[in-house]
Amino acid sequence: MSLGATVATAAPTPNASVSRVALPNTVTPAVAHSAKKATLPSNTQISVAISLKLRNTDALDAFLKAVSTKGNPLFGQYLTPAQFNARFGPTQADVDQVKTYLAGQGLAVDSVSANRQVVNARGTAAQISKAFGTQESSYFDASKNRSFFANEGAATVPAALADVVSGIAGLNNYTVRTTRVAKPNTVTPHATPSGFGPSQYDGAYNLNKVGTDGTGVKVALWEFDGYKSTNLKTYDTQYGLTGPTVTTVSVDGANYDSAPGQGQGEVELDSEIVRGVAPKATQLVYEAPNSDQGEIDMAAKIVSDNQVSVVSISWGSCEPDTTAASMTAVNNSFKQAAAQGISIFSASGDDGSRDCTRSTSGSTVKAVDFPASSPYNTGVGGTNLKVSGTTYSSESAWSTAGGGVSTQFAKPSWQTGTGVSGTMRTVPDVSSNADPNSGFAIYTQGSTSAGWQVYGGTSAAAPLWSGYAALYNQKAAAAGKAVLGEANPKLYSIANSSSYGTTFHDVTSGANQDFSTKTGYDQVTGWGTPVADALATALINSGGTPTGNTVTVTNPGTQNGTVGTAVSLQVSGSDSASGQTLSYSATGLPAGLSISASGLITGTPTTATSGTVTVTATDTTGATGSTSFTWTVTGGSTGCTPAQLLGNAGFETGTAAPWTTTSGVVDNSSSQAAHSGSWKAWMNGYGSAHTDTVSQTVTIPAGCKASFSFWLHIDTAETGTTAYDKLTVSVNGTTLKTYSNVDAATGYTQRTFDLSAYAGQSVTIKFNGVEDSSLQTSFVIDDTALNVS
Structure with missing residues (x-):
C-alpha cells in the first residue's frame, strides 16, 4: 500500500440508479473491535483479487464423491485443468464481463488466473471504493498495537455481476498467515x-x-x-x-x-x-x-x-x-x-x-x-x-x-x-x-x-x-x-x-x-x-470391510414436473440399527426445490431441466445411504408475455423518439448504409473531438428473461492497434462492452447481451461514442431489440 499526501475525501458512491448486490463476508472481523482513524487518502494504491464463482457445483460435488469412491466407475479418473475449467470453471465470458466492469471503473486489470477463478486489479482507494460501493478507511487495533486499512461495509457489485462474482479480497490488509x-x-x-x-x-x-x-x-x-x-x-x-x-x-x-x-x-x-x-x-x-x-x-x-x-x-x-x-x-x-x-x-x-x-x-x-x-x-x-x-x-x-x-x-x-x-x-x-x-x-x-x-x-x-x-x-x-x-x-x-x-x-x-x-x-x-x-x-487394495450401521434410502422413481407448478415429495429411508434418526440432504435438485432434514422435497421449479438427483440420509452415528433418480422439469408459463420492448428499434421513423440522441445521429444518407431499411444511428465520424449519445429507457417485466441485441458497423481512418475512438454500451450506468476503432470491419455484426438480471426494473440502454481530435471513426447502429420471454 502506498500512502500519499492527498487529503482524505469521501469516496464517490456508485450510480444510485444501478441495482447492486452485497457480497457477504467481505469485511474483516478486525473492523468490529478496532478504532477508525480516518478515511484512507484517495490516492492510496490498493490491489484486489476478484473471485469468480464455479459453475455446475452440484455436478462438481457429485463428481468429487464419485472420483474418491472405490468401486465407482469414475474412481481415480481425475481431470486435467482444461477439463475442469470447461466443466466447472468460470467462463471466459464471465471473466470478460468482470474485466469490462473494472475497466469502466478506472481500475487496471493486472492478471487473470489460468483457472479463470481470480481477476487481479488495482487502483486508488477512491476508485476501489466507487467500484465496490464501500468506504476504505484506516484503523488501529489496540489489542495488537497494529494499524491497517479496511472496507467499512460489505462490498457490492452491480446486479449483473451477482451470478459471477463471489467475493473481493484485498479490501483490507489485516489478515496474515x-x-x-x-x-x-x-x-x-x-x-x-x-x-x-x-x-x-x-x-x-x-x-x-x-x-x-x-x-x-x-x-x-x-x-x-x-x-x-x-x-x-x-x-x-x-x-x-x-x-x-x-x-x-x-x-x-x-x-x-x-x-x-x-x-x-x-x-x-x-x-x-x-x-x-x-x-x-x-x-x-x-x-x-x-x-x-x-x-x-x-x-x-x-x-x-x-x-x-x-x-x-x-x-x-x-x-x-x-x-x-x-x-x-x-x-x-x-x-x-x-x-x-x-x-x-x-x-x-x-x-x-x-x-x-x-x-x-x-x-x-x-x-x-x-x-x-x-x-x-x-x-x-x-x-x-x-x-x-x-x-x-x-x-x-x-x-x-x-x-x-x-x-x-x-x-x-x-x-x-x-x-x-x-x-x-x-x-x-x-x-x-x-x-x-x-x-x-x-x-x-x-x-x-x-x-x-x-x-x-x-x-x-x-x-x-x-x-x-x-x-x-x-x-x-x-x-x-x-x-x-x-x-x-x-x-x-x-x-x-x-x-x-x-x-x-x-x-x-x-x-x-x-x-x-x-x-x-x-x-x-x-x-x-x-x-x-x-x-x-x-x-x-480394497480399503477394508466397512463396519457399523447400514442406511437404506427408498428410491422414489423417476420424477416429472412443470415450471411454475409446486412440488411435494417425501423421501424415506431405514436404518439397520434401532433408535436412529435420519437426516436428509440432496444434490442435483431442480432450481426452486429444496429438501428438509426429514426428507420432504418442496418448492416450485423455476427452470426447465433434466438431471440426476441424489438423496443421502445420515444417521446419528454418521452412517450414510443414498439413492439417485432422474427428475425432469418441462417448460411452463413463466408469467411473462413475450415482447420486444424498444421503440423505433430500427430508427425507421426518421426521427429519434423515443430514443434520446445528440443532434444528427439518426440518418438515412448513403455514405453509411443501414443494416436494413433506410435509417440507422450514425454516431461520430467527424474526424475531430466529438461525443454522440443514443439512449432509451424501458421497464423489463418481473419474471422475464431479457436479451438486448443490436447490429454494429465500425468504420475508421485510424490505423494500428491503439484505441483512439471508443463506443461504450451500458445499462443503468454499468458498462456492457466497449468497442473502438481497433474493432473496425466491413459489414455489420450482431451483438447480444443477457439483461435477465434487470427483470422488474426500469433500465436505460445507452450508447456513448467519443472521438478524438483527428482521423474519423464511425459507429453505426441499427436494428436494436430488447426481447423478453
Missing part, C-alpha cells in the same frame, strides 16, 4: 543434531517399510517466506540424503530466498521433513505475498500449474479472524485440486481448540485453523511420540494440538465414524509427532536462527504426512493405481473398517483445552498416526 511451528523452551542452537532424525520418525511410523523413496513424485510446499539452499544441503549431508534440487516457484512476484524473514525456519522445516520421509521426491516451493490475495493466487496457481500430486501447508489463520469470502475463494481452488487428484495436508494449529489465542479474537473463542478446516484438506494434528531406538513405543496427544469444530464448513459426507458428531466439519483428520519436547532435528541458519535446532508443531506433522503421500503415489503408480488424490474419503473409509487397528496408531491419552482423546476419532489427534506400510497396502 502465521506459521504452525513450535520450539522447546530452550532454543539454543546445537553444533550437532538434537531431536528426531529421519531414521527415528521413518522407523517409528514404518515409513521406511513402504518400499518407495518418492521417485517421480512432485510435492508443493505452500510458503509465505523463503529458505537458504545451503541449509537444506547441510541437512541432506548430515543424514546421507540425496534427491532433486529444491526449486522456488514465485507467485505474484514474491521470492524471499535472497533475504528470508522470520518464517525461514518454517520453510526449511517443511522441506527437511519431506526430504527425510521421501528423499527422491521433487520439491517445488511456492512463495507468495502474505495476504488474502497472495493466498488466493497461490492456490489458483498450484492447481493451474498441475505439476504436483501433493501439497504441504504449514501456515494458517484462525477462522474467526479470516474473511470468509477469502476462505471460499481458496477453497474453490482446493475443490479443483480434489478433482485433479492432488492431495493437500495442512497443519491444524498449535493453540489447541482456541486457535485465535495469538490473534484478534483471543483465547476465549473456540476456533479451528484454515486451511486445515477445508473439507478438501487433510487436517493434521499433533502428538508426543516416544520411540525405542527407531521403533515405535507409545504416543499421547500434544496438549496444544489444534482441533475442534469449523464455523465455516459443513461436515462432508465422508466424515463419519465412532467419535464423529455434529453437522459441521471437525479437525484434525489424522496426526503425527508435533510436541517440541519430542521434536525434530532441523538445520536452519539465518538472520533469526543459527545451526541445529529442535522444532515441533503441527508444521512438522503436515510435511510428514505429505512425504508419506509421495511414497504412496510412487507405490500406486508401480501397481497401476491412481494417485491418492483427496485423501480423506479413503482414510475415513479405512478408519471405519476392520483394518483400522492395523493401519493407524489410535492415540487415546491426552487432551487440548476443550477436547479429550478417545478410542477412534477425536478432535485432538483425529484417527491417529500412520502405520505407513499397512496403510499403503489398505489404500491400494
